Amino acid sequence: MINWGKVWSDFFIFLALTSNVGFIFSHDPYQLIIAIGVNLLATVLKFGAKKILAAELLATALVADLHLIPATILYFMEFHVPLAIGLAIGAAVANVISIIMLIIEIIFEYLKEEEI
Amino acid sequence: MRNKNNKKEKHYGNVRPKNYRAIYEEKFYNILFQLRYPLMTVIFFTTLGVIMLMIINNKSDGQSVLNYFFHTVITFSTVGYTEGYGTENVNLNRFFSTLFIMISIPLVYIYGLVTTVNVFLNSNITEIFRYWRMYKAMDQLKGHYIVCRFNGITRELMKNLKKRGIKYVLVEPDPALEEDIKNFGVEYYVIDEPHKRSVLLGVGIERAKGVISAFEENTQDLSVIVTARLIRPDRDKFSIFATATTEGAAEKMRLLGATEVIVPDVAVGRRMSSFVLHPPSPTLSGFLEKIAYGERTDIDIIEVKVDQQSDLIGKKLKDIRMRQETGATIVAIVRADGKMKIAPSGDAEIKLGDSLIIFGHPKALRRAEEFFESHIVQNKEGDKVS
Numbered sequence: 001m002i003n004w005g006k007v008w009s010d011f012f013i014f015l016a017l018t019s020n021v022g023f024i025f026s027h028d029p030y031q032l033i034i035a036i037g038v039n040l041l042a043t044v045l046k047f048g049a050k051k052i053l054a055a056e057l058l059a060t061a062l063v064a065d066l067h068l069i070p071a072t073i074l075y076f077m078e079f080h081v082p083l084a085i086g087l088a089i090g091a092a093v094a095n096v097i098s099i100i101m102l103i104i105e106i107i108f109e110y111l112k113e114e115e116i
Numbered sequence: 117m118r119n120k121n122n123k124k125e126k127h128y129g130n131v132r133p134k135n136y137r138a139i140y141e142e143k144f145y146n147i148l149f150q151l152r153y154p155l156m157t158v159i160f161f162t163t164l165g166v167i168m169l170m171i172i173n174n175k176s177d178g179q180s181v182l183n184y185f186f187h188t189v190i191t192f193s194t195v196g197y198t199e200g201y202g203t204e205n206v207n208l209n210r211f212f213s214t215l216f217i218m219i220s221i222p223l224v225y226i227y228g229l230v231t232t233v234n235v236f237l238n239s240n241i242t243e244i245f246r247y248w249r250m251y252k253a254m255d256q257l258k259g260h261y262i263v264c265r266f267n268g269i270t271r272e273l274m275k276n277l278k279k280r281g282i283k284y285v286l287v288e289p290d291p292a293l294e295e296d297i298k299n300f301g302v303e304y305y306v307i308d309e310p311h312k313r314s315v316l317l318g319v320g321i322e323r324a325k326g327v328i329s330a331f332e333e334n335t336q337d338l339s340v341i342v343t344a345r346l347i348r349p350d351r352d353k354f355s356i357f358a359t360a361t362t363e364g365a366a367e368k369m370r371l372l373g374a375t376e377v378i379v380p381d382v383a384v385g386r387r388m389s390s391f392v393l394h395p396p397s398p399t400l401s402g403f404l405e406k407i408a409y410g411e412r413t414d415i416d417i418i419e420v421k422v423d424q425q426s427d428l429i430g431k432k433l434k435d436i437r438m439r440q441e442t443g444a445t446i447v448a449i450v451r452a453d454g455k456m457k458i459a460p461s462g463d464a465e466i467k468l469g470d471s472l473i474i475f476g477h478p479k480a481l482r483r484a485e486e487f488f489e490s491h492i493v494q495n496k497e498g499d500k501v502s
Contacts, residue, residue, distance in 0.1 A: 029176035030167060037163025044156050048149020076178030 009049075012042040013102060016064065017095035024088050032075055032088075036068045039091065042098075052108050053101050060098040067091035133317030136306055137251040140244050147239045154235070157228040161220050162188050168216070172208050173201055191217055192224040254304045257283055257320055264310040264329040264340050266293050266300075269359060269380065273328060274302065284328075285319045311339035313347065321347055326355035326375070334365040338372065345373030416478045419450070420485060422470045423492045429470075434462030442483035444476035 019035040022028075043061040046054070071087035074080050165188030170176055173184075180202070187200025191213060201209045260283040263270050270286070277284050286305040288297060297305050308315045310329070321327070321344060329340040337358045348354035355375040360366035366377035422428060428436055439445055449457040452469030466472075474484050 033166055040159045041156055044152055047152050048145055076181050078178060
């Protein structure tokens with residue numbers, strides 16, 4: 001049976017990375033707005049999750065946000081645009097780590113089910 | 117959440133201490149959980165509004181994006197005192213804004229923002245923070261006492277402990293009394309069953325000096341005594357004081373590990389009879405009692421057992437010069453056979469097995485204890501006579 005709650009939260013975690021990568025390559029303002037919106041959504045979705053790596057997942061999401069918010073401000077002020085791109089790359093790294101931890105957690109959960 | 121700072125100490129069974137601080141940290145986290153969907157709605161519609169306005173007006177410079185962001189926020193917050201888009205394409209913009217308002221007012225304003233405010237108002241954040249701070253400080257306590265049950269007896273007890281600056285944690289199983297406990301000004305308390313191992317471990321029994329259990333029922337006192345004694349078996353390092361309703365129950369409690377058990381009826385009766393036997397005088401009335409019950413903070417009385425290895429044995433009181441050195445006075449000598457020599461003269465001799473009753477200012481008494489410790493001669497052969 002597919003867990004739709006999981007599809008929903010994982011969807012945003014993956015979308016956070018893909019939209020971010022999209023901005024890094026396109027340098028497009030629309031893409032940036034979508035990226036920051038999705039990243040904020042992904043952060044809020046992690047609130048209150050009681051999983052093994054919940055704290056770490058929330059921390060990486062916050063890191064991504066704190067990269068993207070200054071990046072957005074810098075980009076739209078047209079001030080240090082390369083730095084804005086750099087910050088977005090940093091956020092993408094945080095997103096990748098987030099996905100790696102998501103996979104680790106899936107393995108943990110799988111092993112736990114085995115024990116039962 | 118597990119307490120990672122917890123020291124691994126062996127005690128019977130395998131029970132994890134209840135971590136009261138983590139309970140309130142989790143409550144705070146649960147508030148965040150309630151904010152998930154309201155905040156998601158707000159973020160989603162803000163992003164959507166900005167993107168749509170960017171597409172409609174086909175502008176993506178910083179100035180316009182900021183304007184669109186501003187327009188979106190004042191729209192769904194129902195403030196809306198200006199139209200944040202430019203003068204071109206007014207019709208299309210207004211058409212979009214109308215649709216956006218119809219969807220975003222109920223969803224973002226009513227559901228998103230109002231729910232968020234509601235969650236904060238209903239979740240008692242200040243209350244959670246107060247508990248969290250209390251339990252965080254409680255985790256640091258050392259050498260404290262654990263007082264079980266909030267009633268007349270423990271009220272009086274806590275008042276006196278407070279006067280002396282001794283820290284204590286109150287454990288009360290009845291949640292209805294919480295308001296009274298708060299008003300009484302108890303610094304640390306938990307509302308929980310004190311006979312549970314996890315609770316006693318959670319209030320730091322491993323670092324505590326003693327447990328005081330003053331339940332109205334003997335069964336509850338007994339279960340606290342037994343649980344505490346099983347965790348801290350060393351009678352010298354950990355004392356347990358309790359109340360009992362009958363002498364028979366008191367005896368059982370002592371056998372099961374209590375250091376001292378008081379039967380309230382008997383204690384009150386004795387004190388009453390002391391009034392009859394010593395008719396009250398304005399100066400002396402209750403003076404010794406006040407000292408014995410620790411009501412005075414400037415005078416105290418202690419009993420010091422003279423160590424077998426002490427070099428004071430065989431000496432006369434006037435020769436040991438204790439009063440001159442420490443400021444405390446020996447008011448009685450209890451001999452090994454239990455006989456008491458009250459107000460001993462300077463010629464009285466200290467004998468093997470004696471206990472000295474010393475009277476004076478608490479600081480002087482501390483000096484007196486050190487004085488006696490300093491006179492213990494270490495046996496060179498190391499064979500202690502027992």
